[in-house]
Amino acid sequence: MRDSQATVRTLLTRAAAATLLALAAIPGAHAQQPKLKVGLMLPATGTFATVGTAISNGFRLAVAEQGGKFAGREIEFFTVDDESDPAKAPENANKLVKRDQVDVLVGTVHSGVAMGMAKVARDNNTLLIIPNAGADEITGPLCAPNIFRTSFTNWQPGYATGKMVAERKHRTVVTLAWKYAAGEQSVAGFKEAFEAGGGKVIKELTLPFPNVEFQPFLTEIAALKPDAVYVFFSGGGAVKFVKDYAAAGLKASIPLYAAGFLTDGTLEAQGDAAQGIMTVLHYADALDNPRNRTFRAAYNKAYKMDPDVFAVQGYDAAQLLDAGVTAVRGDMSRRADLVKAMETARIDSPRGPFVLSKAHNPVQDMYVRRVEGTDNKVIGIAIKGLADPARGCRL
Numbered sequence: 001m002r003d004s005q006a007t008v009r010t011l012l013t014r015a016a017a018a019t020l021l022a023l024a025a026i027p028g029a030h031a032q033q034p035k036l037k038v039g040l041m042l043p044a045t046g047t048f049a050t051v052g053t054a055i056s057n058g059f060r061l062a063v064a065e066q067g068g069k070f071a072g073r074e075i076e077f078f079t080v081d082d083e084s085d086p087a088k089a090p091e092n093a094n095k096l097v098k099r100d101q102v103d104v105l106v107g108t109v110h111s112g113v114a115m116g117m118a119k120v121a122r123d124n125n126t127l128l129i130i131p132n133a134g135a136d137e138i139t140g141p142l143c144a145p146n147i148f149r150t151s152f153t154n155w156q157p158g159y160a161t162g163k164m165v166a167e168r169k170h171r172t173v174v175t176l177a178w179k180y181a182a183g184e185q186s187v188a189g190f191k192e193a194f195e196a197g198g199g200k201v202i203k204e205l206t207l208p209f210p211n212v213e214f215q216p217f218l219t220e221i222a223a224l225k226p227d228a229v230y231v232f233f234s235g236g237g238a239v240k241f242v243k244d245y246a247a248a249g250l251k252a253s254i255p256l257y258a259a260g261f262l263t264d265g266t267l268e269a270q271g272d273a274a275q276g277i278m279t280v281l282h283y284a285d286a287l288d289n290p291r292n293r294t295f296r297a298a299y300n301k302a303y304k305m306d307p308d309v310f311a312v313q314g315y316d317a318a319q320l321l322d323a324g325v326t327a328v329r330g331d332m333s334r335r336a337d338l339v340k341a342m343e344t345a346r347i348d349s350p351r352g353p354f355v356l357s358k359a360h361n362p363v364q365d366m367y368v369r370r371v372e373g374t375d376n377k378v379i380g381i382a383i384k385g386l387a388d389p390a391r392g393c394r395l
Contacts, residue, residue, distance in 0.1 A: 033072050033073045033074075033330055034073070035073060035074045035075070035076040036070060036073040036074065036075050036076065036103050036104075036325065036330070036332070037076050037078060037100065037101065037102040037103045037104075038059075038075055038076065038077050038078070038102060038103065038104055038106060038321075039077075039078045039079075039080070039096030039097070039100060039102035039104065039105045039106065039107075040056055040059070040077055040078070040079045040080070040106050040107060041079075041080045041082050041092055041093060041096060041105060041106070041107035041108050041113075041117060042055055042056055042079070042081075042082060042106075042107050042108055042109065043081065043082055043083065043084045043108065043109050043110065044079075044081035045081055045083060046083060046084050046210070047084060047210045047234075047235045047236045047237060048084050048109040048110060048234070048235050049235075050235060050236075050265060051109045051132065051234065051235055051265065051310045052081075052082075052108075052109055054265060054307065054308055054310035054311040054314065055109070055131045055132060055310050055311065055313060055314035055317075056079075056314060057299070057302070057303050057307075057311055057314065058131075058299070058307065058310070058311035058312060058313065058314030058315035058316075058317075058318070059106065059131065059314040059315065059317055059318045060077075060318075061298060061299055061302055061303075061311075061315060061318075062314075062315045062316075062318030062319055062322070063075050063318055064302070065298070066322060070321065070322045070325040070326060070330070071322075071325045071326045071328070071329050071330035072329075072330055073325065073330045078096055078100040078102055080092045080093075080095055080096055082107060082108050082109075082110070082113050084109065084110040084113060084210075085110075085113065086110065086112035086113050086115065086116055088113075089112070089113045089114075089115070089116025089117055089120075090116050090119065090120055093105065093116065093117045093120035093121070094120060097120060097121075097124050097126050098124075102126070103127065103332050104126070104127040104128070104129060104321060105117065105120075105121055105126050105127065105128045105129070106128075106129050106130075106131060106317055106321075107130070107131070107133075108130070108131075108132065108133055109132045109133055109310075110133060110180075110182075111133045111134060111135035111154065111180065111181035111182040111185075112135075112180055112181055113133065114130055114132075114133030114135055114138060115135055115137065115138065115142070115181070117130075118130075118137075118138050118142050118144075118147055119142075121144070121146060121147055122142070122144050122146070122147070125146055126146065127146050127148075127332075127335075127338075128146060128147045128148070129148050129149070129150060129317045129320060129321060130147070130148070130149040130150070130151065130317075131149075131150055131151055131310075131313040131314045131316075131317040132151045132310060132313055133151070133182070134151060134152050134153050134154035134155075134156070134182055134185070134186075135153075135154065135181045135182070135185070136153050136154055136155050136181075136185050136388070136391070137181075137392075138153075139153060139357070139359040139360055139361040139388060139390055139393060140153075140359070140388075140390055140391050140392040140393050141391075141392035141393065143359045143360065143390065143392075143393035143394070143395050144395070145339050145395065146335075146339065147360060148320060148342055148356070148360045149360060149361050149362070150313050150316040150317045150319075150320055150347070150362060151313040151362070152282055152361075152362065152364075152388075153185075153189075153361055153388040154181065154182050154185035154186045154189065154232075155185055155186075155188070155189035155192075155388055155389070156189065156282070156364075156366065156386055156388055157186065157189070157259035157260060157261075157280050157281050157282070157366060158185070158186035158187065158188065158189025158190040158193075158232070158259055159189035159190065159192060159193045159383075159386070160193070160280045160366035160382040160383045160386060161190055161193075161230065161257055161258070161259060161279070161280040161382070162189065162190040162191065162192060162193030162194035162195075162196075162197070162199075162230075163193040163194070163197060163382055163383060164257075164278075164280055164368055164382045165190075165194055165197075165199065165228055165230065165257050166193065166194050166196075166197025166198060166199045167197065168228075170199060170227040170228040170255070171198070171199050171200065171227055172199070172200055172202050172226045172227045172228075173190075173194060173199060173200070173201050173202065173226050173227065173228050173229065173230055174201070174202060174203045174204075174205065174220075174221050174224055174226040174229050174230075175187045175190065175191070175201055175203070175204050175205065175229070175230045175231065176205040176206070176207075176214075176217055176221070176229065176230075176231045176232075177205075177206055177231060177232035177233070178206065178207060178208070178209040178210065178211070178232065178233065178237070179206035179207060179208055179209065180209045182232065182234075183206065183209070183232045184206070186232040186259050187201075187204060187230070187232060190230050191204075194230075202224065202226060203220075203224055203226075205217050205220065205221075210236075210237055212236070212237050212240045212241070214240070214241055214244045214245075215244065215248075218244060218245065218248040218250060219248075221250060221254065222248065222249075222250060222254075225254075226254060227254075227255075228254060228255045228256070228257055229245075229250070229254055229255070229256050229257065230257050230258065231256065231257075231258045231262060232258065232259055232261070232262075233258070233261070233262055234261035234262070234264075234266075235265075235266070238261065238262045238263070238266045238270075239266050239269040239270055241262070242256075242262065242263070242266070242270045242273045242274050242277070243270060243271075243273045245273070246272075246273035247273075251273070251276075255278070256277055256278075257277075257278055257279065257280075258277070258279045259279065259280065259281065260279040260280060260281025260282075260283070260284075260309065260367075260369060260376065261281070261309070262277065262279055263277055263279055263369075263371050263376055264281065264283075264308045264309045264310070264376065265308035265309070265310060267371060267374050267375075267376070268374060274371045275371055275372070275373075276370065276371060276372075277370070277371045278368065278369065278370050278371075278379075279368075279369050279371075279376065280366050280367065280368055280369070280382050281309060281366065281367060281369060281376075282309070282351050282362070282364045282365065282366055282367065283309040283312050283350065283351040283367070284367050284369045284375075284376045284377065284378045285306070285308070285375045285376050285377075286375050286376075286377060286378065287350065287351065287352065287367070287378060288378075289350075289352060291348055291349065291350050291352075292350040292351075295307065295312070295315065295350040296350070299311060299315075307350075309351075312349065312350050312351055315349075315350065316347050316349045316351075319347050319348070319349070320342055320345060320347060321342075323341055323342060323345040323347070324338040324339070324341045324342040324345070325338070326341075327340075327341030328341070342356075342360075343356060343360065347362075351364060351365075352364070352365055357387045357388065357390060358390065358393070358395055359388070359390035359393040359395055360395075361387070361388050361390065363385050363386070363387040364385070364386060365381055365383070365384050365385060365386070366381065366382045366383045366384075366386050367380070367381055367382070368380040368381065368382050
């Protein structure tokens with residue numbers, strides 16, 4: 001009887017061992033992949049709150065389309081409200097990097113905050129994907145192998161708009177923008193192209209961010225009587241400026257041009273005051289390509305609203321991360337291979353396919369748009385495949 005029991009035990013032990021060996025031969029069967037930690041550092045309050053929400057929505061939509069996983073690794077989100085405050089950027093970024101130990105940092109909207117994030121990312125060699133902030137320095141002097149951007153540089157839409165305005169035979173322009181990196185660099189890009197095309201910027205007006213007391217500047221613009229005006233505003237500030245410009249009677253006499261953020265995600269609030277405004281950007285609501293149509297339908301279904309350029313940039317940030325993670329089969333320790341895959345990715349974006357420059361910034365078409373109803377309708381292309389010059393980048 002004892003021999004029989006021993007035989008049974010031996011057979012069971014051998015069967016269990018065989019089962020374990022078989023499971024070990026199946027990839028991932030012996031251990032569940034750890035979650036991929038994504039830190040979203042975006043504005044949840046203040047002027048740019050709606051922009052932060054759109055970026056987050058776009059990113060999460062792309063993740064959902066992959067079943068909540070990249071290369072088999074479930075995505076876990078950690079979030080911080082950056083409050084659009086550059087002074088708090090290092091502390092907030094470090095909450096995600098050091099406290100939560102995220103695999104990738106994603107953010108943000110405000111260029112000044114993004115500069116702080118870039119420093120933290122460089123100091124800790126953390127992978128950073130910027131889905132909006134266009135500070136030229138980030139893919140210029142501060143460029144790094146671990147820093148990527150899926151949006152634009154401030155120079156890009158500014159430069160493209162300057163070229164378009166010069167081609168429309170305007171010869172004098174007054175500019176107005178918030179006095180911070182995004183506004184100043186957008187105006188610099190505009191001025192570079194506009195004056196190269198034979199125009200002259202006769203006055204550069206600025207006001208502190210996020211001040212929206214525009215009346216003194218509108219009075220000055222009326223007195224200067226330029227051929228046109230170029231501005232850089234976004235979010236709630238863009239809504240108020242467009243309404244104030246029309247209310248001051250300037251819309252009918254002095255054409256208004258801007259980087260496309262002036263009328264992206266703001267048209268419903270701007271109403272009739274926005275009609276006819278021409279802007280330049282790397283996206284437009286009604287771009288006629290299959291990827292954009294599919295994206296807009298999916299976004300509308302998920303969030304019961306239409307997407308804007310910010311949602312697109314968040315969506316593409318997730319697509320870029322997915323390209324890298326998939327290439328290394330989820331092994332984030334293979335940093336060199338991950339970076340190479342992201343550098344060479346061709347992103348099938350709703351804006352149209354794009355690749356990255358050597359400095360890790362999109363090389364993309366810049367569309368001329370005109371507000372018609374609740375759409376930024378494409379009426380042409382200012383520049384095809386525009387790459388930022390990445391001045392100072394040593395990658």
